[in-house]
Amino acid sequence: MSEQQAVGRVLGTQHTSTQEFRVVLDDDNYLQLDDLVVVRTQVPKAGEVRTYGVVTESEGIFEGASFESDTFRIAEDGILPAEKVRSAQVAVTRVDPELWVAADPGETVYRASGDERSKALYVDEMGRPLPVGIGRDTKPMFADLDFFDGRKGGHMSISGISGVATKTSFALFFLRMLSARPEILGEGAANLRILVFNVKGEDLLWLDKPNRFLDDEARDAWATLGVDPVPFPSVSFWAPPRRRSGDVVVPDTGGRQEGVDAFTWTPREFIDEGLLRFLFTDASDSRNQLSFVEERVRTQLNRWAVDVAGQPGAVVLREPPPGGWPRSELATVASGERVIMSLADLVDALEEFLEPVDGDEPDRAWSGRTQAGTISAFMRRLYAAQSRLGHLIRAGDSRRIDRRQAQITVVGIQSLHDLAQRFVVGAMLQETFEEKEQTGQRLPLSVVVLDELNKYAPREGQSPLKEMLIDIAQRGRSLGVLLVGAQQTASRVAPEVIENAAIRVTGRLDAAEAQRPEYGWMLPSTRARARLLKPGTMVLSQPAIPVPLVVTFPFPSWATRREEVADEGDTFDGI
């Protein structure tokens, strides 16, 4: 109750309500957007009721001016006396105790600080308040982790124009807060695993390096949030192998090679995990009967594949005995028999079954009763996949992405074709989700960060990837698989995915996009402002607070470009 600062009084010329009221400001004070205020009202028979609110608009007018030209008479000629009145519109966030009465007109309005600020932001009612940014008053703003980690809600959805909305930056900031404040996250902090896809540039390949442009202001901000301004301590980086690099497997990255592992799947893994389905992720694929053929071929591959002695990861396709091949079966390659070492080999093998060169009918066991045209379409897609992601499938020792290596696993797919990107994302999501499905446990938590969600779970059409994302959005909460999805426009993403996100965040929005129903959780004033938000400023909504918060987040303490990487030693030593 200390440091109370009266800023004005509740306006008396219009009705106050339990939704909003106006504050007429004292001459020597101000309120800006997003400031938090409190009003104490004496309610007959009930005692004092405190109304908390957040400023949604700030206005000023010459009282006494009736015509627009009066402005000149008042301000320039000075012949018309007028009162300059500044006021602020306040949206009520809370009434405490919960007695829903309007604030009294004429009551003093105070800036909410200290405990009152916490109450205005419901921090006192949050199970596990995690700082998720800094308010305009330079104090931390909180989100209730109960609504992120699945206890009461899960997932986060981040929207905003690319480039200025800083979606990825905010996602990483959030991850940093999540991983750096284990005392808040609680039991979920143990063995927390985070999977991040780097889809554009190589921004995320430097998470483990300090940022040399980190200044004192940013350090202060990090200190406010209770986190050391250091890079992510535990990160593993993965990238697809470079093409045409022969037998040497080198990660296909531009700026960084050291510390980056190349990942591939062996044909064995490809078949075991049914990754074939993720070659048919185009939304148009579901409209014809391709998925039919794909399903049948996938099942057949599973039954026919036999490991090859001395060739780890490679398989041969042999007609299985009744009951199928035992897993321990090791084939010794007969002469002339095709050993599947790569996707190209697999495609060739499938071609023999489905489109025999000599013009024979396709093998019904593989093709089912599908039209020849569908078979051709299926094969055409396989050829395309072969050229686009053939390099991701190769026999040899397993090089699959190992998410246990570090807390954060960054998978760089920026150099891949769209089709290949969807393949990798699909394979990784399936792996993550199935792992949790098998245990059925919420813990340890597994967080997946995926940008350009509109590409993977578009509003229109069907694809195995979209189904999987919807599945994660709907069931992931209870299985501890939490999606931090980002997209330019929420209206282009499958509504099931957006609706299941308990925490919603937006950066700057396109003006037209901001008017869509997907952003109905924002106040009209916030919507209007969403097209003006500066990079680094986000609007955050969570179930615990009835109004969205506007927060900023500090400059990253990790590098986001090669140029930002600070030398591990002191660069300026001896200068």
Add this chain to the structure above:
Amino acid sequence: MAELYVEGWSPEYGAAVDLSDERVAASPIDTSVEVDGLWSPMNGHDDDIETVAFVDGIRRIDARLTLDDPVAGPVAGICGSFAVGATIWDRKARRSVYAHQQVHRMAVLASGSHIDFPIVGQALDYRAESVATDDPAALLAHFHGAMRRAEAALSARLAASGTFVIADGPINELRAQPIVGYIKSHRVTYLGSDLMPVIGRVRAGQRTPIFLIDGAQFARYSWYVRLADLAGGHSWTGIVRCEAPTALGIDAAARLADRTAALLPLTASEPHIDPRAPQNLVPIAALERHLRRRLGDQALVYRSLQAAVAESRATLPAAEFATESASEIR
């Protein structure tokens, strides 16, 4: 025992009494005090005076009263409120503020009747007064006179502190103070036919030479000023008349006249905004609006009066009826 009633009739009913301050009686005029002979328009001069005070008052009849005297019969009365104040124009800071507003409330009864007027509410304190006659017009004149006296007192107070005052209406000032009376309408012809044409030649920012009105009670200097050249207007459009005390002497009066010719056009109102433009000066019009608001909501005041007067009848002899009704009103 005489009982007091608030009439249900609108307070403004029967108020059509002409309270024009302009003295209709023709006074001797001397047109040679400044310029002897043929007149021509004179240019105004802005002497960069820093502060100008515009003084005005407004009044309102809040209710009509009847005192039911069982012996003498009904006695008419009125309840009224008036407010006076000033707009202080700080020309250097290019800013105007309202100042010295005061609100007075009066209950005036005819036939010299005296009553203890009930207390209506905290902010509604009516002073009981009476006039000797039973002429309803005298009630209004008394009320109006009180307002004019308050205006004059404020003007004098401001002028005594050295502020240049422009007071709405004719002046009642004998002392040598920088007060200029500002008269919007022209009911009396002061100039003869030889000088009258000069009015038509006075342009905005100019004035006529000063003439002396040698009134019965006291003499005043006077001159005409044109506020604006309005298209399509007749020769008197935009002309106002000003007055200043003769005690100033002709030179000082001429300086004030020059000043008004230069300054008044700056504060003239625009025809598309004010139907009384340009004569209704912006600072005065604003002051009137402001003062009117200070009188309080008319309907609320009327109901409060009714309630308080009814209460006072019910609880006679008048003693402790005020507290409860006052809280009701608020």
